[in-house]
Amino acid sequence: MGSLSHSGPFGRSSSTQPWMVARLKVNGEILSYYAISLTALIAVFIVGHWTRRLVSNTSGSMFLYPIAALSRAIRKASLRKLPGFTSVGHAVLVAVFVALNALFSFYRVDYSQLSNLAARFGxxxxxxxxxxxxxxxxxxPxxxxxxxxxxxxNGLHQIAGYTTLLYTILHGALYTYYFMHTGKTYILHEDVVTAGIISGFGMFFIVFVGMTLRRFKYELFYIIHLALFVVIVVTLGxxxxxxxxxxxxxxxxxxxxxxxFDRLVRLARLAYNSINNEAxxxxxxxxxxxxxxxxxxxxxxxxxHCYVWLPHIRALETHPFTIVAAEPMELVINTYSGFTRDLxxxxxxxxxxxxxASVExxxxxxxxxMDxxxxxxxxxxxxxxFTIGLAADMIRRLSPDSTKQIEFIWTTRIRENMAWFTQHxxxxxxxxxxxxxxxKLHLTRANTTKTAAVASAPIPRSPSQISTAVESIPASVMEESIEIPRLSTQASSVALRERYLEKIYTMERADCIEEAALTVDGLxxxxxxxxxxxxxTVREAILSxxxxxxxxIAACGPTAMLNIVRNTTASHIMVDGPSVELHCEGFGW
Structure with a gap:
């Protein structure tokens, strides 16, 4: 937060002093080393990804067997769920990130003046x-x-954001203490320092808004997030x-x-896809x-997934939704609040x-x-x-002599939700x-009168039949939406809820043997x-x-379910077994 005014002690006159020139040089080098280290970390993932693809496509090669064995051993350990993190691998990545920051925060710092440490944090x-x-x-890329x-x-994005805020607070606090201790408080009133203070508060509020509003008022969070980002960049400059x-x-x-550049690319796509497009x-x-x-x-x-723009619903907003089908392009959206409720x-x-409409x-x-x-x-x-689209697309691409097998398991609370994907x-x-x-279709609630009403409703085959189909279903069924449970903001409450749900998913239930059928169009x-x-199910699929x-193994759904899929898959990755790939899609953005 040192001033760069012409007359201030950290302005052009002071920046030509030997100690300042030396500090600028060292800090510039450290920043370069940090950037190189992050690039090297990214390179590890790039090399690992393409090496795994090579090994997977040439699984019979004895030359690549040691590489495949090492890769599977690493994945067996890293894919498991770890409390507080998505997986052990994510925890290791965060630990490496923190270690790099700790190293470059204190490496080659001249501790003779507190301002040198404050500058490094900046x-x-x-x-x-x-x-x-x-x-x-x-x-x-x-x-x-x-x-x-x-x-x-996004998880690493948030952690890097928290780290940036921590450095910003330390940078400002140490410089403030230094100026007050040396009787140079007048520097705190200079324009460049004021800009730094504004940037720091912008950083604080952008993190605070992300922690408080993101899950519950996403549209408001996004607007504030965008505005604060612009403020931070301008004042940092x-x-x-x-x-x-x-x-x-x-x-x-x-x-x-x-x-x-990222914004321009997205805007260009949105403009192009809006030409003669409707939803x-x-x-x-x-x-x-x-x-x-x-x-x-x-x-x-x-x-x-893609970002959808419907100006009649919200003119200045785009929202991400999963693509269920590509031709014609189809999206199925659950109702929560804000845009989805209005839609x-x-x-x-x-x-x-x-x-x-337009999409981006x-x-x-x-x-x-298909691989x-x-x-x-x-x-x-x-x-x-996520999964129905994959299954429909895969079965469309199969050939008569294909030996591929597909296991499809869907669990939902009530039968009405199955009407969302009837045609698929x-x-x-x-x-x-x-x-x-x-x-395999599973319902966690028994049949109801509402369910019968939906099941007996005619399936619309064209837009002209939509009104008839809707009118035949009671309004109470159409209006009911799946509400997001209100959770305590305390991490302990979230953890207890996740453990409870995970226990439910692993329980053996006697009523699971009760079977029924939903008949649609004679099928x-x-x-x-x-x-x-x-x-x-996952264990049997791998062992067989x-x-x-x-x-x-591809899964999408509640966190508790994903944890079970993740841990079961990881525990059955074997050096002398099939090549196993895991992909988990979570709710939220």
């Missing part, structure tokens, strides 16, 4: 801020070079405006350029909404309506199911938006390759009441696969 804050922005890029798209980097003296302003310019909106029972786009989107695949209410009042994306990285001999798809609740489920059981897919969908034994085969 440089580390700037470097981490650049890393935060890089991790937030929607069009990140890591999506091509690794298996990590921006949404899978004004805090260190001397381009020729140091690298801080250069880093700030890079930050602005990265963010601006037809259909209300679904239990608070669901189906959107069918008029135009296909380039590179769209079921399971990926569902509009669809109920105007079923089959055409709205001006697609985003998301996951393995191609595997056996695919196990596990979904809980609205997680079926019918497609799966009526397809000529239906024997290749083992479809019977087998339904089992009660939660499935997800761990047993020969060691020369490849198996993909």
């Amino acid at each position: 440089w580390m804050a700037t470097g981490n801020f650049a890393f935060v922005v890089f991790l937030a890029l929607k069009n990140t 890591l999506a091509v070079l690794t298996v990590y798209s921006y949404e899978r980097l 004004l805090h260190r405006p001397e381009l020729e003296d140091e690298k801080t302003l250069k880093v700030t310019i890079i930050i602005a350029a990265l963010w601006g 037809i909106v259909f209300p679904l029972p239990n608070g669901g909404t189906r959107i069918v786009l008029k135009k296909p989107m380039a590179r769209a695949r079921p399971g990926k 569902h209410q509009y669809a109920r009042k105007n079923p089959g309506a055409n709205l001006k 994306g697609p985003y998301g990285t996951f393995p191609d199911p 595997y001999d056996k695919v196990v798809l596990v979904a809980g609740g609205a997680g079926a938006t 489920l019918i497609h799966l059981i009526a397809h000529e390759y239906a024997p290749k897919i083992n479809l 019977s969908l087998p339904i089992t009441y009660g939660r499935p034994d997800v761990a047993a 696969t020969s060691k020369d085969k490849k198996i993909l």
Whole structure:
């Protein structure tokens, strides 16, 4: 937070003094070393990803056997769930990140003056801020070079953000103490210092808003987040405006350029995809909404997600949703609050309506199911938006002589939710390759009068039939939505809830043997009441696969379910077993 004014002790006159020149040089070098270290860390993941692909595609090679064995041993340990982290691997990554920051915070610091340590913290804050922005890029190069798209980097993005805030607080606090202790408090009133103070408070509030509003008022969080980011970048540039003296302003310019380029690319896609594009909106029972786009989107695949713009609902907002089908492009959306609530209410009042629309994306990285001999798809609740699209796309691409096997398990609370995907489920059981897919549907609640009403309602085949279909379903069913449980903000409460849910998912339930069927268009969908034994299903699928085969376990749903899938898969990765790939999609953004 040192001043760069011409007359101040940290301005141009002081920056030419030998001690200041030496400090600027050292701090610039340290920032470069930190950037190189982060690049090397990213390179490890890039090399690991492509090495695994090479080993997986040449599994019979004795030359690559040691590499495959080492890779499987590492994954067996790193994929397991660890309290407080997504997995052991994520915890190790965070530990390495923290260690790098600790190293470069204190390496080659002249402790003769407290201001030297304060300056180092400021440089580390700037470097981490650049890393935060890089991790937030929607069009990140890591999506091509690794298996990590921006949404899978969000955890590290948040941790890097907390780290940046910590450095910012230390930077400001130490400099303030130093100026007060040396009788130079007048420096705190200089313009460049004021800019730094504003930037620091902006950093504090952007983290605070992220911790408090993100999960409950996402639209408000996003607006505040965006506005504060602009304030931080501008004031950071004004805090260190001397381009020729140091690298801080250069880093700030890079930050602005990265963010601006990403925004321009997204805006260009949104504008292009809006040309002659419309969306037809259909209300679904239990608070669901189906959107069918008029135009296909380039590179769209079921399971990926895109940002949807419906100006009639919210003119200045785009929202991410999973792609269920690519041609025609279809999205199925659960109702929570804000945009999704307004969209569902509009669809109920105007079923089959055409709205001006555009999409931007697609985003998301996951393995191609066609590269595997056996695919196990596990979904809980609205997680079926991910797995049903994958199953339908895979069965469409199968050949008559294909030996691939598909295990599809979907657990939902009530039968009404199955109406969201009626056409896709019918497609799966009526397809000529239906024997290749083992479809398991589980309900955790018994049949109700509302369920019967939905099951007997006519299935609309065209927009002109939508109104009739909607009118035949009671309004109470259409209005009911799946509410987000209100959780305590305390981490202990969240942890207790996760452990409780995980226990429920692993319990053996006697009512799981009760079976029924949902009949639609003369086709019977087998339904089992009660939660499935997800761990047993995953375990059996892996153990029944020969060691020369490849198996993909893909899951989307509640955290408790994903933890079971993750731990079961990890425990059955064997050196002398099949090649096992795990992909987990979580709720939220």
